[in-house]
Amino acid sequence: AQKVTQAQTEISVVEKEDVTLDCVYETRDTTYYLFWYKQPPSGELVFLIRRNSFDEQNEISGRYSWNFQKSTSSFNFTITASQVVDSAVYFCALSEAPRGSTLGRLYFGRGTQLTVWP
Amino acid sequence: EAGVAQSPRYKIIEKRQSVAFWCNPISGHATLYWYQQILGQGPKLLIQFQNNGVVDDSQLPKDRFSAERLKGVDSTLKIQPAKLEDSAVYLCASSSRPPGFQNTEAFFGQGTRLTVV
Numbered sequence: 551a552q553k554v555t556q557a558q559t560e561i562s563v564v565e566k567e568d569v570t571l572d573c574v575y576e577t578r579d580t581t582y583y584l585f586w587y588k589q590p591p592s593g594e595l596v597f598l599i600r601r602n603s604f605d606e607q608n609e610i611s612g613r614y615s616w617n618f619q620k621s622t623s624s625f626n627f628t629i630t631a632s633q634v635v636d637s638a639v640y641f642c643a644l645s646e647a648p649r650g651s652t653l654g655r656l657y658f659g660r661g662t663q664l665t666v667w668p
Numbered sequence: 669e670a671g672v673a674q675s676p677r678y679k680i681i682e683k684r685q686s687v688a689f690w691c692n693p694i695s696g697h698a699t700l701y702w703y704q705q706i707l708g709q710g711p712k713l714l715i716q717f718q719n720n721g722v723v724d725d726s727q728l729p730k731d732r733f734s735a736e737r738l739k740g741v742d743s744t745l746k747i748q749p750a751k752l753e754d755s756a757v758y759l760c761a762s763s764s765r766p767p768g769f770q771n772t773e774a775f776f777g778q779g780t781r782l783t784v785v
Contacts, residue, residue, distance in 0.1 A: 592778060593757060593779045597775070654716070
């Protein structure tokens with residue numbers, strides 16, 4: 551079963567539009583962590599944010615904001631006033647942390663290709 | 669701070685040949701990961717090291733893939749013999765602690781793009 555689902559394969563917007571990338575996750579653990587990574591054409595994954603399962607407070611960082619809702623198992627990412635440089639593939643990921651475990655593998659979604667047109 | 673270094677960036681081989689990838693993690697990072705990213709998919713963990721010990725290789729096709737991290741620093745990932753379906757980007761990542769633990773995240777290299785023909 552897919553632990554992280556990103557239903558949007560591709561999104562295209564025009565510069566300055568707001569865009570929301572959806573992420574739905576599945577886990578039986580009570581302690582877990584959620585991440586967003588950006589993958590530009592250069593290929594490396596760039597860390598954007600980490601949230602733990604006990605902190606549902608939404609977060610804003612410049613033009614980026616994240617909405618974490620445990621009730622719907624969602625961790626959505628919004629870019630306000632998008633720019634051409636935001637064009638990339640965005641991945642949502644889940645890390646489970648069972649009590650006493652040191653394992654920290656990341657389960658990634660399939661990614662959403664965001665294209666921002668000038 | 670230098671990032672995660674990987675080489676080569678690109679590799680083309682014929683099926684049934686062998687290939688090796690190299691990764692140098694960020695200095696001082698105890699945890700090292702190898703991920704496989706097939707085109708159009710998210711990365712999938714192949715193996716995780718904590719220092720020079722393996723803590724998770726459940727997704728590694730051990731009949732053809734092997735990895736080592738001698739001395740707990742650099743790591744190599746080998747495929748022998750390669751199959752067409754091994755064509756992917758192989759990403760190396762490191763973290764000071766396993767991801768999910770407080771105040772840490774995994775830093776990724778640019779990856780090695782492998783094409784098997």
